[in-house]
Amino acid sequence: MNQKTAQPSANKPASLADVAAMAGVSTGTVSRTLSRPEMISEETRDRVMQAVQKLGYVVNGAARALAMRRSHTIGAVILKFGSSNFAQVVEGLESEVAKKGYTLLLSAPVPDGKTEFTALAAMLARGVDAIALLGFEGLEQTTEILARYPIPHAHLWGDPKGGGHCIGLDESRNGRIALEHLADLGHKEIGLIWGQTQSPLRYRSRLRLQGVKAAAKKHRLHINPDACIYTEHGFEQGRHAAKQLLSASTGITAILCASDYLAVGAMRGLQESGLRVPRDMSVASFNDNDFSAYVNPPLTTLHIPIREVGMKAGHYLLSQLGEAMGSDPHALEVQLKIRESCGAPASRK
Amino acid sequence: MNQKTAQPSANKPASLADVAAMAGVSTGTVSRTLSRPEMISEETRDRVMQAVQKLGYVVNGAARALAMRRSHTIGAVILKFGSSNFAQVVEGLESEVAKKGYTLLLSAPVPDGKTEFTALAAMLARGVDAIALLGFEGLEQTTEILARYPIPHAHLWGDPKGGGHCIGLDESRNGRIALEHLADLGHKEIGLIWGQTQSPLRYRSRLRLQGVKAAAKKHRLHINPDACIYTEHGFEQGRHAAKQLLSASTGITAILCASDYLAVGAMRGLQESGLRVPRDMSVASFNDNDFSAYVNPPLTTLHIPIREVGMKAGHYLLSQLGEAMGSDPHALEVQLKIRESCGAPASRK
DNA sequence: GAGAACGGTTCCGTAGGACCG
DNA sequence: ACGGTCCTACGGAACCGTTCT
Structure with a gap:
């Protein structure tokens, strides 16, 4: 029958x-x-x-993938989804790969110990054609499995020395640009509210900091170690750090923050303590998040083409997969957005 | 051999x-x-x-999926990724389904005409086990293919009347809560900066507006139609709308905005025009985005548990899939965050 | 442990028509 | 008019790597 x-x-x-x-x-x-x-x-x-x-x-995609040995799927594994700008990266990535009919498979493990590896293995098991790694630590196990499984992969915001194809910016230069703006304004003594720089994951942060320090030395601008706070990214952390800085009374006239989150939080902390930005204290930072132009005062910050990094990664991965992509249109240019949170230093008290 | x-x-x-x-x-x-x-x-x-x-x-996931007729993959198709809070929803969704070993397959088509349908079909072809639809319009074709393919699916922020399982909040109530806060403060004449309410996609927005209007009537608070602006969500739109409102000279003492984006932009516009918030004008809104507590002044806004909506959807979908989930722990409670952007109305000029 | 699904893709082969000398 | 060749459109079957009986 x-x-x-x-x-x-x-x-x-x-x-x-x-x-x-x-x-x-x-x-x-x-x-x-x-x-x-x-x-x-x-x-x-x-x-x-x-x-x-x-x-x-x-x-039936499964049957098709099995027969063709191609799933038309790109994996994206993301460490620390919420607390960063990765959403924008993902958006860029998605929009790029979608052009060629690929879909994003998303994994956002909470980073503790070896989840980096298990998440990656899970992606591989899903049969992704290529993989984008955001914020990876570069564990041994990780690089090993990546080597064993010969699929295209890209590290976003990763350490170029870790091997593999890295997509990111010249963070040392970025640090320099921001600092030079402060120097040009006439600041001589500044404070820092920065992210963690220890773990390999914080490679970019470390590099950017190096750029800042090198430029400071060159421009004879002093960064008082007592006026440097290292914390996690976040508004609240920035607010708290600013208050700490104030209580230390270090004579700084400007604060350079590692991210807009930190900077906006810091401005809030300063304002709560009765200071005016930029009259009493200048604040500058990095990223140019969407809200940064609309806070009060609007934040002077270095624009980082975050979404474009995602798109560039997509472009690279797809071309590795043999898709006809044309030349890469994503230039990744940085731009200092001079707004109102920085001014000349107040005359010394 | x-x-x-x-x-x-x-x-x-x-x-x-x-x-x-x-x-x-x-x-x-x-x-x-x-x-x-x-x-x-x-x-x-x-x-x-x-x-x-x-x-x-x-x-090999493909082979496994073929044999088991289960891909352990959940599809999420998102209309208008960038311009909304969907990133947070996705995050919640991902974290929830990951607990049971599922992975998210992401699609974010640019919404024009029938992409809603093609994106959905592509997801189905990928063999997802269940599907979350964010911001869908409810096209005929869409509901039809959903009916034909008997996999669990949930509409997030959708219209309950559109059929299918909907996850969202009582928007009418939300509107009322916000308005009553303004009424309690003593405002008699207020303006609105709202999103579009026409398309089926804007169902939630429309409902919330109805709640606002009904409550206004009840509390004898006047919403001058000349002081209502309907626009897209975004900082710039809010800023622009605020300036329009100012030039109309309608005697309003408070502005209620449909989102924090709009509100923060509006505050910026007011400040640029020399007004002080809340002394000269109160501003309130909905969502409680992460930046809202740190702008100047901190924004009074109705907290919406956006991430939790994603988690709730994940919970529902997984339980439909026969996973042992326990009872749903996600309550979806709203909370008015009273900060500093609202005060009593200034005495009339 | 053997072997049949699962649902496609692709290689290989062939029937049949067009075209040629 | 006929055998041979080439080409196109399609059928048949092997294969992809698991799971489950």
Whole structure:
């Protein structure tokens, strides 16, 4: 009884065989009709298409992936999703790969110990064609499995020395640009509210800090170690740090923050303590988040093309996959947004 | 020659057969060892595990999905990713489904015409086990294919009347709560900066507005139609709208905004025009975004548990999939965050 | 442990028509 | 008019790597 006939509307999704039966052709023909229609005569093509329509057929991705050894899926594994700008990166990445019919498979493990590795392994098991790693630590196990599984992968915001293709900016230069702005304004003594710089994960942060310090030395601008606070990123952390800085009475006239989160929080802390920005204290930072132009005062910050980093990664991965991509249009240019949170230093008290 | 022997380190990923050959067992045994280790004798289990280790074996998800008819993947298709709080929803969703070993497949089509449908079809083709729809319009084609493909799905922020399981809040009530705060403060004449309310996509926005208006009537508070501006969400739009409102000279003492983006932009616009918030004008809104407590002045806003909506959706979908989930812990409670952007109305000029 | 699904893709082969000398 | 060749459109079947009986 149970022949290979088309079941008009069973409760199971229609398969290729169902379509073939209804159209009176073989499964191979249906497959070809769908993937390379020009190889099929118009007449049978119509018949097949009709059957497809009628049965509401959609391919089974698992079967397809198994046969083709291509899933048309790009993995993105993200350490610390919430507390950073990764959402924007993901958005850029998604929009880029979607152009070629790829879909993003997302994993955002909470970073503790070796989840980095297990998350990566899970991605690989899912059969992604390529993989984007955001904020990776570069554990041994990680690099090893990456080497064993020869699929294209890119580190976003990673350490170039960790091996593999890295996408990011010249953070040392970024640090310099920001500091020079402060120097140009006439500041001689500044404070820092920075992120953690220890772990390998904080590579970028460390590099940026080096750029700041080198430029400070060059411009004879003093960064008092007592006026440097290292903390996590976040508004509240910035607010708290600013108050600490104030209580230390170090004579600084400006604060350079590692992120807009920190900076906006810091401005809030300063204002709560009765200081005016920028009259009493200048504040500058990095990233140019969407809110930064609309806080009060608008924040002077170095614009980082975050979304573009995601797009660039997508472009790279796709081209590695053999997709025709053209040359990379994503330039990753940084731009200092001079707004109102920085001014000349107040005359010394 | 080419027997089924293990190839220690070819350039192809090891398969189940390779592991089986190396361990001297059948593929079935290996499969069981991996999925239900307790069924296998300790001795052979060790042998298998060793082979797995040695070959760096990881399962082929496509083959597994094909055989089990389960991909352990949840689709999330998102209309208008960037311009909303969907990133947080996605984060919540991801964290919830990850607990049970599921991964998110992400699609964020640019919404124009029927992309909603094609994106959905693409997800289905990928073989997701369940699907979360964020910000859907409820096109006919969409609901039809959803009906045909009997997989669990949930609409987030959708219209309950559109059919299907909807997750969201009582927006009418939310509108009322915000308005009553303004009424309690003594405001009699207020303005609105709101999002679009026309398209089906804006269902939530419309409902919230209805709640506001109903409460206004009840509390004898006047909403001057000339002081209502409908625009897109965004800082710049808010800033622009505030200036429009000012030039209309309508005697309003407070502005209620549909989102924090709008509100923060509006405050900026007011400040640029020389007004002080809240002395000259109160501003309130909805969402309680992360930056809202740190702008100047801190924004009074109705906290919406956005991340929790994502988690709740994950919980629902997983339980529909037959995972043991326990009762739903996500209550979705709203909370008015009274900060400093609202005060009593200034005495009339 | 053997072997049949699972649902596609793709290689290979062939029927049949067009075209040629 | 006929045998041979080339080409196109399609059918048949092997194969992808698991799971489950």
